[in-house]
Amino acid sequence: MRLARARLHGGWRTAQDIDPEIWRNLRQELLAGRQWLDRAVVLAYAAATGAIVVAFTLLAEAAIHGYRLVEGWGPQGRYLTLLWTPALTVALLWWARRYVPGALGSGIPQVVRALDDDLPPAQRAWLVSLRVSLHKIGLVSGGLLAGLSIGREGPTVQVGAGVMVGARRWLSPQSGIDAHDLMVAGAAAGIAAAFNTPLGGIVFALEQLTRRRHISHSALVIAAIVLAGLVAVAVFGNATYFGRLKVQALSWSLLLPGLVVALVAGLAGGLFARLIVVSVRGLPDRFSRWRSSHPLRFAAGCGLAVAVIGLVTQGATAGAGYAPTRALLEGQGDLPGVYTLLKFCATWISAWSGVPAGVFAPSLAIGAGIGNDVALFMGLGREAAIPLIAMGMASFLAATTGGPITAFIIVMEMVSGQAMVLSLMACALLSSGVARLVTRPMYQELAAMLPVPGAAPARDRPDPP
Template identity: 75%
Template structure:
């Protein structure tokens, strides 16, 4: 056996000296870490503000709230009015903040996007507006989430680091946006591994990130900031999710099939709604977007009245109650949450479908358990399978879905069943529709002849980007 050539081995002391005396690279690293800290702080602020908005709406419509028994009925006027106000402001001042923000980041990551277009889609200004506008939608009682929007928020904060990086830093806009988006989703769900997988599966189109350690460092730093505020707990608290037993194989298979079909339909419905067509609703939306949004919001308010407010907001409280076996929901909760989320997205207001998808999936798992006669405690694994199945079918990101749900529910004991459900549901969804976020990102890309130049991009940036 040949002895290794010592001349080809790393010179530890020489490399260490070079790292110590290299001044500017350390400054660049410090800038990236500082922006990662800022991303974590912004996500924390976003979380606190959005939760306060959801709580305020729930308190206002509660029987013991400041409006008494009239709160639930006044929501029929409050929800459309505030929705119109949020949409008007968004269309007037920050049209690229519409929808969830994930398609905007994907469009900004496209190699053909100009600097002006990229800055219009992802920036610190858009991120700060996004926080307030999503919170406004939650205050209105719409069925939207903040987790998807944190992707655009985190990407905008991290992209801001470019102005302080040296020309030789070797860190480009693509890596910064991917790192910020991954850090945002990781801090929002407290799922660091899920953030990494989301970035690799959904966002980056490169075979490898030129600075993979940048993504990890940003996620760890932003995650530490979030953990220091909220504590090192899972998204749904401490749960006891047990693995599937043999008697749950058939119900579990039904959950995977049902979530695959429902998630594919939901994804297709969202894309078709955003694309528009020759039907009267699409014509009404194009001609009178504010009136159309008011009509959709009124429908959401009616659904909220029927479900006693269970369909409002992201649905995290309802999902957690289902996972704890404590929630007694209306028989048609799942269908109504599905419709409320679709109508909320159709308004065009800033807001995501990530967390509502988890709520819909949990409802499907709960419904299958009821049909199969499964008790409340044994139904918990089916609810977890419903969450991962519907999320995987909606996003067509099975690895991201199963990792995020596994981390959220501390479901390491059922990792194989979660993985199998995600793959099956995603495969069924692909028979119905193409990936939702790719389709929505394509709607944001201008034709080649209309691609804005660096000097004239401002006019194109004013066009609404209604992608949920």
């Protein structure tokens, strides 16, 4: 039998002599049937997560279309929303409080809290499970049908984590894959599939979710995130949400406007995050007492306020805000002059009502409005305004969520703006730093206030190293 030979250090050695451990590892991998089965289970659940997020996306789009039908129903359809929005808001809050209180909120704080290793499995299931995920999909879609200014991307984090953590029951004790890794993979897979941005999902997991210095089986976790993103790509195609950004060579003339956009978005985003936290925590004022003692009546008042804002803006503030944002990026935006302020208020009030409500997509819309307003204030043309709009999107999202790296990568992937990567990165980092002067990271504070049954508040325990 001939043996392959290799010259090494001036002599001849057989391939078997070079590194016998390679053959040993290969043999162990081929014989590790149960490990391959565990990996297959994880990847199957990742594909299922992607499919459920796709279904969530289609249902959310149908809900937005349903609201537009209500709004355009007859000559008085716009005024019908003054009854439709409050009534549906109250129904959604009643259902969530009665049957699935763990689905309240945006979804990201729930996952952050569920990732606490000290939380017992029963309490974790109260926040993250398949049952909670299915309710979340219906409740968020109902909020969009009501015309609230909310998004589905933050809730998708909780949906993905709830689906993915179900894989744990099918894994062997020797797999080494725990609930923490599965929830991180599912949450990031949800972001990847929701935005059609696989890289953004991976970075979101590393920047916002995992508290460990490493993730066990990180290659398998990343593969699960990418697979979920590929499922979304297979359905929707490899197209960005806002098309391809039409940006010419950036000049130094945009330095000052870009700086203004980052500073304004940083302050506004920090204020927005602070308002969300204070609204949940409550203050010794009349509105907080009303919200605490009569939550359904308060939700009806919030729904009415959002409906009035939608009436003033001719429906521009309803929903996630993708259509107005895309119009601005395409240089075709013809929005009311107070759109940015009213979208800010509508999003805050929608979240304050207590119904499940994400703020990712509305934050992009508000940031786009800030960029457009700065361009108009400084007398810049349409072509010069487009990069400022993208900078505003990344800046406000970074300031609100406290995740600058995630923000600029998601915006870059959503607008195909690789030519602006340094500008988006700089704006996101600057605005995030400015927001830190106004508030602490929003999701961490909200997670600490979650009233998990039978669990001590997270703020009473020291943060993990």
